[in-house]
Amino acid sequence: xxxxxxxxxxxxxxxxxxxxxxxEAVRRFSEAMEYFAEDEREVExxxxxxxxxxxxxxxxxxxxxxxxxxxxxxxxxRKSDKSREAQTLGNLASVYAxxxxxxxxxxxxxxxxxxxxxxxxxxxxxxxxxALGMSMFKSGQRQEGLAVYQAGLSLVQKPxxxxxxxxxxxxxxxxxxx
Numbered sequence: 001x002x003x004x005x006x007x008x009x010x011x012x013x014x015x016x017x018x019x020x021x022x023x024e025a026v027r028r029f030s031e032a033m034e035y036f037a038e039d040e041r042e043v044e045x046x047x048x049x050x051x052x053x054x055x056x057x058x059x060x061x062x063x064x065x066x067x068x069x070x071x072x073x074x075x076x077x078r079k080s081d082k083s084r085e086a087q088t089l090g091n092l093a094s095v096y097a098x099x100x101x102x103x104x105x106x107x108x109x110x111x112x113x114x115x116x117x118x119x120x121x122x123x124x125x126x127x128x129x130x131a132l133g134m135s136m137f138k139s140g141q142r143q144e145g146l147a148v149y150q151a152g153l154s155l156v157q158k159p160x161x162x163x164x165x166x167x168x169x170x171x172x173x174x175x176x177x178x
Contacts, residue, residue, distance in 0.1 A: 006039065090131070105135055
């Protein structure tokens with residue numbers, strides 16, 4: 001089966017994104033989105049909006065990022081695509097956090113973590129809980145944030161070096177302080 005024009009444009013957008021050519025990538029994703037819409041491939045339209053939202057977040061174009069990500073989420077919710085919805089919620093949470101909308105960020109991360117749990121995606125749930133825990137800790141909810149962070153850390157199958165270090169420190173803390 002030959003690739004559609006939309007699929008080719010999507011691949012080109014991904015290549016441009018990886019090269020750091022963000023505005024060009026957005027143009028390709030937007031073009032791909034038009035073709036996907038014509039072909040009634042609504043999930044792919046949502047993916048293009050999510051990609052555009054990620055790029056706009058990297059560019060600190062917050063309103064554009066939110067607009068794209070919120071529309072992407074609406075599509076994934078309508079299509080009952082919980083995995084993509086959860087991923088989009090995580091991206092939305094990052095934008096909210098970057099714009100100091102911490103309550104909205106934490107609500108989005110919490111909802112994303114619940115969806116990942118429902119889907120049995122422990123790694124993604126863990127990563128999401130880690131982000132949520134860090135946000136809670138920074139906002140002054142120290143104990144709750146540490147508990148959420150620790151819960152996320154316990155789910156991560158492939159922790160980074162820093163996460164491994166935190167895991168050890170938390171184990172030591174539990175032994176010392178009970």
